Amino acid sequence: MEYYLINIICNIGLVFSICQFLGDSLQFDFENKNKVMIFSSIWVVATFAINEWLHIPMINLIVNILLMLLIASAYEGSLIKKLLTCIFIAVLGATCDMLAYVVATPFLKEDDYFYSVTFTVLFLLIIERALGVVIRRGKTWDIVGKEMLALSGFPVMAAIILYCVTAMDSGIYRFVACICVVGISLLSVSLYNSLAINLGDRMRKEYLEREVEAYRHEMELMRISNRKEENLRHDLRHHLFEIEGLAKQGKNEKVCDYIEEMRSTFADSKQMVHTGEYETDSLINYLLDSAKNHQITVDCDIKIPEDIDVSQCKLNVIVGNLLENAIDAAAKAEEKKIIFTMQFSRGVLFLRIKNTYGGNIKIENGRVHGKRSINSHGIGLRSVQDLISQQNGNIDIKATEEFFVVEGMIPLT
Amino acid sequence: MYRVAICDDEFLTCQEIENIILENTDVLKASFDIDVFYTGEALIEHIRCGASYDFFILDIELAKATGIDVGKYLRDENRNFHTQIIYVSSKETYAMKLFSVQPLDFIVKPVKPEALIRAINRGFEIIGRAEDFFTCKSGKENITISCKEILYLSSDKRVINIVCCDETIEYYGKLSDELKKLPDYFVQIHNSYIINLNALKMSSNDHVIMNNDEQISISRKYTETFRNRMFSRWKKINCED
DSSP: OHHHHHHHHHHHHHHHHHHHHHHHHSEEOGGGHHHHHHHHHHHHHHHHHHHHHHOOHHHHHHHHHHHHHHHHTTEESOHHHHHHHHHHHHHHHHHHHHHHHHHHGGGSOGGGGGGGHHHHHHHHHHHHHHHHHHHHTTTOOOHHHHHHHHHHHHHHHHHHHHHHHHHOOOHHHHHHHHHHHHHHHHHHHHHHHHHHHHHHHHHHHHHHHHHHHHHHHHHHHHHHHHHHHHHHHHHHHHHHHHHHHHHHTTOHHHHHHHHHHHHHHHSOTTOOOOOSOHHHHHHHHHHHHHHHHTTOEEEEEEEOBTTOOGGGGTHHHHHHHHHHHHHHHHTTSSSOEEEEEEEEETTEEEEEEEEEOSSOEEEETTEEEEOTTTTOSTTHHHHHHHHHHHTTOEEEEEEOSSEEEEEEEEEOO | OEEEEEEOSOHHHHHHHHHHHHHTHHHHTSOEEEEEESSHHHHHHHHHTTOOOSEEEEESOOSSSOHHHHHHIIIIISOOOSSEEEEEESOSOBOHHHHTTOOSEEEESSOOHHHHHHHHHHHHHHHOSSOOEEEEEETTEEEEEEGGGEEEEEEETTEEEEEESSOEEEEEOOHHHHHHHSOTTEEEEETTEEEEGGGEEEEOSSEEEETTSOEEEOOHHHHHHHHHHHHHHHHHHHOOO
16 A cells, blocks of 8 residues: 555656656646646556556656657647657656665665655656756856755755664764754755845846836937937928928928928837836836837827826836736737826826737736746736735736736825 | 817817817717817806816917916816816926826827827716716705716715715715615715715825815725726726727
């Protein structure tokens, strides 16, 4: 009974690490969550049954790879990539099996060798964590990544020490081992703390960098605008002379065309928003310019007072993140479009960002599930939800077949 | 028939706005009676003589009495909160004081038909295509009041007060029963108060200020309902696609 129980639990652990590996190299679509659950259950039962029935390592390996391919079919990616990933996991699993056998043999009786599979699961999970940190951070081995890995290593160290404790006879060694476990736990707490601080610092740095870039962009817009104004002033006499000539000839339509041409030359297509609130203008113009670079059509309707205090409602953090997410999603859509509305009314700030998107999005309890790449920018939609709630505001998120819509209200008084 | 006052010192702009409205009566599904004024003083004088409008389309920068002055006169002295003000301006920035007169919208010159049509349609959502009425029995008399006149309803034990812009009606009843008879822009914010969201001047987390400058507390029990209703009303007016 104990044998079956340990094997089934370990198989569940193995299938969990397989899914983690697949998620690292392929794209997971939330719509296929149930498929993954069903295929994983089949993997757990079938690999166990085949192993018990045949006891032939080569057949076990082939069945293992085929069933992993079945799970991988619920992920997005080319067949070759899926096959290579499955073979990689199988080879890694076999290596971990051997390693686990070597590590466990001195401590186990011959009848208890099946316990070594627990080490296989442990090794696989550690390797996945390490690889995952590297892959998810775009192969940048930054400070947070290192700390995450170190943090993942603590439970392993604690488990090894505990394992040694059970094998020791002398009370003093057990006592020392227990002290070590306490030390490791304390270390993990302090490491977690510095991890959180680092993450906060990194987010602040990213935000400041974006703000500086937005200011630089706004300065550039102002420079262009000034130059256009100077040119217009310089050529004003010439333009008036031209218009007067056309008017004298009774060419009214041409007069209108001429004026329209002057207007469009003067209007700065890059400066879409001009509320007078400098911080908001610079951020939104910068982001909308980036949207245009992605060939996204942007429709803006912003009516806020120029003397509004945006810092009190963390407006720029909220708008910045929502717009970044919208640009990221709309860039992947066939018809690239963003409609952005922001209004101040009766002491309340209302905003709405509506964008097209590519792929599938599912919303459950206000949380958005989709491909990993969606909502990967900035501090994310979840944090925007938290920020708005902290200020006693409301936020609504919905998705139709065509559009993803975020609507929010923030009381400002 | 909706009454519209256009006020701009530029003759051509007035003509352009008037043409847009008259050429789009089919799209707006309404008919309009339009008066044009070239100074703020002329419009203020006309209101002083008793004229009433559903929409004001005002230039912000007028020679003497500006668009803000006209808006302030309408709201503060004429106590008219029903008229929807649409500001037109060459500028794209708006001072906070402009928002104190509760404008419906701001349109940048030259006025584009779609922007004006969208603003007027939003106005229709607020003032309603058909007038809503509320009926109650005060003594032996049945009283019918236009809902746009009501600022709020308050109750003290069994006595209900309907507070309007220029009168207060008292009768016996139960506030929860009255709420069922009112349109969806009325919301309960306290055990003793139901307010008209259209008559709201300012709102914060724990209180609201009505158009007559009265302050009413929002009890914790109704905070969420109030916020949700404010939010859904804004969405209804601004986001119906």
